[in-house]
Amino acid sequence: MADTLRPDLAVIAQNIAPGSRVLDIGCGDGSLMAELVERQGVDARGLEIDAAQVERCVARGLSVVQGDADSDLADYPDKAFDYTILSQTLQTAARPDRMLDELLRVGRQAFVSFPNFAHWRTRSALMLGGRMPVTRALPVSWYETKNIHHVTIVDFRELVAAKGVRVERSWFFSGGHEIGPPAVNWRAEFALFQLSR
Template sequence: MNLRPDLAIIAANVRPGARVLDVGCGDGDLLAVLRDERQCDARGMEIDSASVANCVARGLSVIQGDADSDLAIYPDQSFDYAILSQTLQTTHRPDQVLEHLLRIGGKAFVSFPNFAHWRVRLSLLWNGRMPVTRLLPVAWYETPNIHHVTVADFRDLVAARGITVEESWYLSGDKLCSPAAAAFRAEHAVFLISRR
């Protein structure tokens, strides 16, 4: 299966056979790869009922739920990994969601669009408007994004919370790019975090 680049990074770095919760699992493509290719006990939570129905029809273990309110139902350390891909910026309290992820899982993968990417900055500078790009394809009033997080913002948040960044990956387009100047060059970021 051809995964979105951030999901491919996550799938390649999840330990085979692990227990995984994918929060905001969407269409379930990552869950299917983790189950079928990595032999993981992969489960999902998704807010959209049509996406949940599609996942269940594919034989995936997915429940309907909201990351902002429903993560509290999971017991401490019930998973090896919790995953939040392209969802952090849509939550009401990203800080609390991160705390739940690390309470539920030993480690967490978090990916998000970097709103400090040079194209975003240029659009704001020259047009005075929030950009519409391949990765941010809708106008500001249609987007589910309610927080415009940057690589630097995320690093500051996890540092303030005493969270360890174990690894990070940066994507420009669909390709990995160097961490040098990632805050400016990366369109997406993927972090593996823990409480060591």
């Protein structure tokens, strides 16, 4: 099943220790949670804002509650989970800096993935067309997007450094495949970081 997951989710699934306690924030339809539960015996919980997605998860037998990560993570105790996961959601948070603090308060480690707004296609759309881009990684028009913070890989590295957060590992993706680290701020459509404090 891992081969049917989005590339960043497949990498996360490969790097979660069996039997761990996991909180998947913005878990969507629960694909990653189902993989972790079925293949690795993980105690996976989910937090999702979209009621229809919560209903799908619950129908699959997954433990998911409806909630808003911007406010509801405060209800979770310190270090309640081995891992917290925030995939393709950081840029939609009201305050990504505070969200990062909460992820690492609630979990011992965190996986965070996000679209890289410095990707060359995004830069080209702005420079040559003068318009907000619609790309594989950013598939909707500016007025439809939930993205309120346009983060780049360089921006994210600076944020974690300023907060004293340790980057355990990082992965970068383009065209649905993992790519090597040279010039990733220009080449990567999205990034994934494993973090700890």
